[in-house]
Amino acid sequence: MTFAIFQGNDPAGTLLAWRGWSVGDWIAGRDEAVRLPDLPVYRADGPMPRQDRVIHPLRAIDGRAGYYVGANYRYGEVAELAWLRYDNRADPLKVRHGQYGWRTRFDHPSMVLRPGHGWEARAQLMRGDITMGPNAAALDFQAWYALVSRQLGPGTLALRYDRLRTVEHDLLPEDPNAERGRALALAYSLNVSDAVAVVAELLAIDSLRDARALLGEGRRQIERSLAASVRWRF
Numbered sequence: 001m002t003f004a005i006f007q008g009n010d011p012a013g014t015l016l017a018w019r020g021w022s023v024g025d026w027i028a029g030r031d032e033a034v035r036l037p038d039l040p041v042y043r044a045d046g047p048m049p050r051q052d053r054v055i056h057p058l059r060a061i062d063g064r065a066g067y068y069v070g071a072n073y074r075y076g077e078v079a080e081l082a083w084l085r086y087d088n089r090a091d092p093l094k095v096r097h098g099q100y101g102w103r104t105r106f107d108h109p110s111m112v113l114r115p116g117h118g119w120e121a122r123a124q125l126m127r128g129d130i131t132m133g134p135n136a137a138a139l140d141f142q143a144w145y146a147l148v149s150r151q152l153g154p155g156t157l158a159l160r161y162d163r164l165r166t167v168e169h170d171l172l173p174e175d176p177n178a179e180r181g182r183a184l185a186l187a188y189s190l191n192v193s194d195a196v197a198v199v200a201e202l203l204a205i206d207s208l209r210d211a212r213a214l215l216g217e218g219r220r221q222i223e224r225s226l227a228a229s230v231r232w233r234f
Contacts, residue, residue: 002070002084010061010090013102013130014051017137018042020209021164023183028057039214041175048136052098061101062091070108077114084108092131103131106141118151138170139177155190164207176214181207197231 018036028034033054036042042051066088073081086108090101106128113121125144131137142165149158162183168176187201205223213219 002072003067004069005065005067006088007060007063007065008058009066009088009104010094010101011055011059011099012057012088013104013132013137013139014055014100015057016130016141016166017102017132017139017177018211020179020211021143021166021181021207023162023185023203023205030058031056032058037211037215039175039211041172047172047175048100048133050095050098051100055099059099061096061099062094064089064091066090079114080112082110086128092133100132102137105129120149122147122149135171137172137175137177138168140167140169141165152188155188158185158187158189160185160187176210179207179209179211181205181209195233197233198228199231200226200228202226 014036015034018039018041019034033056036053036055038053040046042048042053066086068084068086070082070084072083084107087105088103090103092101092103094101106126108124108126110124111122115121123144123146125142127140127142129138129140131139143162145160145162147158147160149156160183162181162185164179164181164183166177166179168178170177183203183205185201185203187199189197189199191197203223203225206220207223208220210219212221
């Protein structure tokens with residue numbers, strides 16, 4: 001069992017509502033600032049002019065403590081099951097330094113299977129909701145992935161499939177936040193040493209987000225990338 005109490009993460013829902021989903025391995029630092037797209041909803045003449053375009057996702061806005069609680073079960077080296085419940089308990093009516101509090105809650109189950117012969121399967125699901133203001137922005141969200149990998153030669157080959165969705169039920173139809181998408185990734189990783197790994201990845205993302213039309217972009221976007229990286233663990 002795991003249980004923790006924390007402060008912060010109050011504006012984190014801003015990213016999902018106004019920047020949308022992303023597929024990658026970027027992790028925000030504690031004091032890192034993130035710039036939002038120039039959407040009409042928080043311009044000077046919009047319905048939320050108090051919202052700043054530059055946000056700090058991990059800041060505490062209202063002084064309330066949040067919590068998360070989790071449990072995990074392990075069956076030898078064959079299987080692992082885990083579950084986490086998260087609630088930042090943010091006050092959605094609180095505004096401070098251009099940042100709103102976003103009440104963010106989600107459940108996060110996951111599993112790992114290792115049937116043998118170099119095979120491994122992983123899956124994770126995150127489902128929850130975020131709320132800001134008196135229902136000015138209210139979203140249900142869900143994201144999951146399934147991954148299968150196998151040792152191949154000196155390295156590991158992995159195939160991963162992602163699905164993501166955001167459904168809005170708030171009071172501002174002029175601020176569309178709904179989104180859905182899917183992604184497919186094929187990667188090969190090679191451990192050069194205990195500390196250094198080389199990774200090559202082919203990624204394709206297909207997503208639909210109505211808010212892009214407010215910026216003169218296409219609602220649907222298909223993105224493809226090929227990346228190589230060297231990772232040093234210390």
